Amino acid sequence: MPRLIAGCDFSSSPSRRKTIVFATGTLDRSRVQLSGIERLPSLDEFAAWLARDQAWVCGFDLPFGLPRELVNALAWPTDWPDCMRHYAGLSREQIRTAFARFCNSRPVGGKFAHRATDLPAGSSSSMKWVNPPVAYMLHAGVPRLIAAGVHLPGLHSAEQATAAAPHTAHLPERVGLEAYPGLLARELLQASGDAKRSYKNDAKVLQTPERLIARKDLITALENGQTRLGLRLKLSHAQRDMLVDDATGDALDAVLCLMQAAWAEHQHLQGHLRYGLPAQVDPLEGWIITA
Numbered sequence: 001m002p003r004l005i006a007g008c009d010f011s012s013s014p015s016r017r018k019t020i021v022f023a024t025g026t027l028d029r030s031r032v033q034l035s036g037i038e039r040l041p042s043l044d045e046f047a048a049w050l051a052r053d054q055a056w057v058c059g060f061d062l063p064f065g066l067p068r069e070l071v072n073a074l075a076w077p078t079d080w081p082d083c084m085r086h087y088a089g090l091s092r093e094q095i096r097t098a099f100a101r102f103c104n105s106r107p108v109g110g111k112f113a114h115r116a117t118d119l120p121a122g123s124s125s126s127m128k129w130v131n132p133p134v135a136y137m138l139h140a141g142v143p144r145l146i147a148a149g150v151h152l153p154g155l156h157s158a159e160q161a162t163a164a165a166p167h168t169a170h171l172p173e174r175v176g177l178e179a180y181p182g183l184l185a186r187e188l189l190q191a192s193g194d195a196k197r198s199y200k201n202d203a204k205v206l207q208t209p210e211r212l213i214a215r216k217d218l219i220t221a222l223e224n225g226q227t228r229l230g231l232r233l234k235l236s237h238a239q240r241d242m243l244v245d246d247a248t249g250d251a252l253d254a255v256l257c258l259m260q261a262a263w264a265e266h267q268h269l270q271g272h273l274r275y276g277l278p279a280q281v282d283p284l285e286g287w288i289i290t291a
Contacts (some may be wrong), residue, residue, distance in 0.1 A: 003055040006023065006257075007181075008020065012062075012140040014040065021037060021253070023257070024037075032259060043140060047147070053171055057264060057265045058177070061257050062140075063134050064176075066138070080283055087138070095129065115286070116282055151174065178288050179288065180257075184260060185199065187227055187228065188222065189218065201248070215249065227259075276290070
């Protein structure tokens, strides 16, 4: 039976107003059928979703690792599981203080350290604590993935996941991959003429007709399979309208992560044991799928 495919637009401080969003679907050869959108207003509900008794492959829009340069400078453990345990034990204030001290010692224009995947993905440094606060997303998300016994290819094997969370040994395999919706969105918007077009904003005053048109163009491109992923998105009319009408872009971001996870699962079904990850991935930093 095919595994559930999912994409997650994550928030480190979810609420009723700003939820964690999961898009779920199925993969049939080169077609991805969207099944539904689920909105979770708390981290406890996120943890409960991870622990559901179902096999899945999910792309999560949050970083899975820190830059090796940063970890070395702070003299933190360079083994990923130990580094994540150390990181999970810090408060957000301690993280902000340590990272600010690191940045203050560096020249203007090079304040933040970056992972090897950030340049090809066009993503922010995973040590940023503002705009966006991805350091806090890692802090809130990865320890819960570990606690749920999720297999994180390239970082945390299925055997390590079971050893870390023996209470999950009876569950079907669940695979977590680092995704980044901006990577796929830029590719699609570039094909339509301008990769820098904005398609979302949380502020109502900035939810413009131009952004609505950009969402429509993104969705049309996904439906037509106009990406290097070689996949087509299948939507109902109601689902399409819902994605267009969500001016925050949260649901569409979850769908973009779903498409990246579907590509990784397709790679796995073709015999790629690492779900399409490059052969050489730093086991401390991790990698964004499709980058």
